[in-house]
Each structure stands twice: as C-alpha cells, then as structure tokens.
Amino acid sequence: MTAHPDVRSSAQPPAVGTTAAGATAGQPATAGPAADRPAVALRGAELSYGTRVLWSGLDLDIAPGEFLAVLGPNGSGKTSLLRVLLGQQELSAGSVTVAGGPPGRGSRRIGYIPQQKAMSRGLTLRGRDLVGLGLDGHRWGIGLRNRRDRARRVDQAVAAVGATGYADQPVGLLSGGEQQRLRVAQALVGDPEVLLCDEPLLSLDLAHQRAVSELIDARRRAANTAVLFVTHEINPVLPLVDRVLYLVDGRFRVGTPDEVMTSETLSELYRTHIDVVRVRGQIVVVGAQGAAGADQPHHPMAATGGTEQ
Secondary structure (H helix, E strand, C coil): CCCCCCCECCCCCCCCECCCCCCCCCCCCCCCHHHHCCCEEEEEEEEEECCEEEEEEEEEEECCCCEEEEECCCCCCHHHHHHHHCCCCCCCEEEEEECCECCCCCCCCEEEECCCCCCCCCCCCEHHHHHHHHHHCCCCCCCHHHHHHHHHHHHHHHHHCCCHHHCCCEHHHCCHHHHHHHHHHHHHCCCCCEEEEECCCCCCCHHHHHHHHHHHHHHHHHHCCEEEEECCCCHHHCCCCCEEEEEECCEEEEECHHHHCCHHHHHHHHCCCCEEEEECCEEEEECCCCCCCECCCCCCCHHHCCCCC
16 A cells, blocks of 8 residues: 555644755755755644634745645635735734745745736836836836846846747737736746746636746746746646645645645545546546636636636
8 A cells, every 4th residue: 555645634733745955856956045945934824714714734845946836726725825925915823934034025035927817908018117017116216227237137037038029019919928928027037036826827828828837947947946836727837846735625735746636635635536537648637626627617717807815
C-alpha cells in the first residue's frame, strides 16, 4: 500500500507542505538572501468571515523559484489568499511573511497579475504607460535622473513579453491576449521576488493561455521568482507546476500534482465520489461542480462579472 498524506481540515493541524528553498523541481538553487528563506511563509494561518471558515491551520512554505497552483471551487478562498499576501486583507489567526517581510500594498517585492477584464476601447493609455505603473503607480512624480532608468526597465519588460510592436498603441484598442501580455509585463517590471496570479488565463483562447503561462514560467526560471497561480483549470499549467494547494470547504491538501490530483484525494476533499482521468497528458475531473479540470464550465461567475472570495 502506498503511503498517502491526510487531507486536512480547519479542525486538524495540517502537515506542513514545504519545499527546500532553492531546490524546487527543475529549478537550481540561487545564491543570495532570497535563497536562504521561503519566498512566502504561512504559519497557523486562518481566514474566516463571521462564522464561516475558509481555511484554518494552514502551514505553508513556498520556495524561491517554486510554481504553486492554487485550485478549488468558487468561494473556497483562493482569491482571498492572494488578498492576504497583497496586504489587502488580514488573517483571522496565524502569521504570514512575503519576501522576508510583512505583506503590504504597493510593495515592489510582490508582482500581481489580476483577472483578465476587457479594457474600455476609449482608454487612451499607451501599453508602455500601463507597464510603467508597475514601477511608479504608488508614487507621485518621477525624479529626472530616474526617468532614463524607468524607460529602460519598461522597454525590457515589454520586450520580454513580446509586446514591443504594440507598446505605443492605446490599450483599449488591443486584443485581450495583448492586454494580458502587458499586465504580465506590468507585474514583472519591478523585479518582484513573488508573483501572484489571479486567474490570469481567464477568457483567453488556448494559444494565448499557453503563451501567457510560458511567459510566467520563463520569468520564474530566469529570476528564481516564486509563483502563486490561482486557477480553475490546471491543464494549461500542468507541465509547469511544482506543487498544488487545493482548497474545498475549509479543507485543503498540499502536494505535487500526482499526489493531489487523484480520485482518492479529491473524493476526500469533496466528500463525494470523484473520478480523475488522465487523457493524453490532460486531467479530467468528473463528479464535482467547480473542480479544477471538471467536465463543465470552470468560470460560472465570469458571465456576471462576479468575483469569488
């Protein structure tokens, strides 16, 4: 019989899902201060709204260069976890550090890619100006001696995502895929240690899903950036993921995709029978509404413009 880690709930202390710093799958260790500590550390973390507990007793270290996918149905606390790491929401209990310090708004240590939302066609902001907000959107004015360095860094970020050809066009006239490339550049221009991604593939076609995923993966491998990637659908990033955090109704599981994305584990999490089938390298989940990879619409709130907790 194969040993199988327990599914944990808010009533149980979880096994700590850790990865040695600088030693993630396919990612060599990098010298320097960031390699000596977790990029993200949660200890006894709990988040609740009134009497409703989204998750509790969450102990988690995320190493520099690690790619962690955060999965689960709507309302399970995936986006709320990102808000905690961004400093927009406080934990109900426990502690959190991000890039060696407390989470905080406007920190350049943290890059953030929001959910894909179409921009107004009347928006005249240029693509490169949108990217530049990742450097100075939290400050008033730019010193003269910093303008040249700012322009250089924006140009580099734009080139890294393949957006040079349309960087001077109004963002409102660009396609959804082009806009999302610029959002990736905006998140990376400040050279963050941690990159938080909230459904960055939402509403993109398969080709653009692959392109955006590869851009994020290339960055984390080149700069040893830790990635937390919230998604309903693991298949576009399955080859890139080191570990999965799966949240369901206050219960959670941390492990590799092979450990977590199984019929046994998801059946325990959802407390009903779930079938997980692998077909040509893809995962199909049958039997749970909202499960990642399930054979039904993955974004039921997209049509109404809603945002999950």
